[in-house]
Amino acid sequence: MENYYLDWMYEVQKERLPIIASFDDREQLLAVPKLESSSGKHQAKAISTALFDWNLHDKVQIMCCYTTASNTGRFSGACAILEQTLERELLLFACRHHIYELVLKAVFETKVKQITSSPDIPILKKLRDKWKNINTDNIEPPLNFVKAHIAETKITSLLTFYKTELEKPFIRNDYRELVELCVVFLGGDTENKLKLRPPGALHQARWMARAIYSIKKCLLQSQLKITAKGKNALQDVCLFIVTLYTKPWPECTVAIKAPNQDLCFLKALKEYEKVDAKSSKASISNMTLDDFVTQRSKQFLSRLQIDDSFLREDVSSWGDNPTFLEARRRIRRLKVVNDTAERAVKLMQDFNGFITAEEEQKQFLLRCVQEHRNLQRN
DSSP: OEEEEEEEBBBBEEEEEEEEEEEETEEEEEEEOOOOOHHHHHHHHHHHHHHHHTTTTTTTTEEEEEEEEEHHHHTTTTHHHHHHHTTSSOEEEEOOEEEEEHHHHHHHHHHOOOOOSSSSSHHHHHHHHHHGGOOOOOOOOHHHHHHSSHHHHHHHHHHHHHHHHTTTTTHHHHHHHHHHHHHHHHOOOOOOOOOOOOOOOOTOOOOHHHHHHHHHHHTTTTGGGHHHHHHHHHHHHHHIIIITTTGGGGTOOOOGGGGHHHHHHHHHHHHGGTHHHHHHHHHHHOOGGGGGGOOOHHHHHHHHOOOGGGSSSGGGGGGEEOOOEEHHHHTTTOOSOOHHHHHHHHHHHHTTTSSOOOOHHHHHHHHHHHHHHHHHHH
């Protein structure tokens, strides 16, 4: 039986729910239904309807979504209701980008007290409002601040990593922009080739935008009125973003690297208390190795029908073990972020109301556009 991966993300402004099914390197937009609300009940109903329409209800094995209450609530979350509807358990992959954003959120809430449920954070909104009057060529990286907290060897290592990443393709422009800003912040853009882009929307569900805003404001602080307290808080947040947060971000999408990456990230967060104890404490919880491997971990392999016999062999022999190599191949193809759903959100924004307003034709149009884009990528 083929094991399909299910991906969705509610789009607030259009009240739409892109639903995507993936298998190996293939992905299919199932539907982008309009919902009455973002409640778990309405989301689960839309997802199950799409699965039955496509005859995938008995094939889907994995769900990937944000860890919001409407998705992962124990009783009324979309995941729980969907499992009840399908009458079986599914594996839940919490979007790894979202999990890392929760870490950044914790640091923001510790350092920047002006956090609200609104997308507009006062300390960042000012930058957007004054952008037209700012000289973006007058950039001042806080190098003295950076060097006072981070060793030269660490700075060099980070710059080497980020510049190498910039040579690779990015699936989203804001991912590239964040890496570029890290290079500028660390003083690595000596030839001034990287330019600051105008601020975009501050989506309350995406802390990526807030990270980008923060670094831009820090680089342009001489042109903005910032209190000494606000400046210190902003620099602390940016230092955390540049030295810890951004580095693991590009590889969050690689399922096979997830356990080791998370362990290394937690160790780095713990060590960061030498630089900023408050940020370190806010971003880390009391975790042990038991949180990485439990008695239920093997269910991951059995659910995906992966032979686990290699676990009884010596680790040194795994490189030549056909069973292990096949398991690695299959796990490598798993998607552990819901960027696919985000692309579907953008697709809906671009084509909603375009050509046709009839709902059935609109769904067909979106699937045609997605299929065409998939063919172009291949």
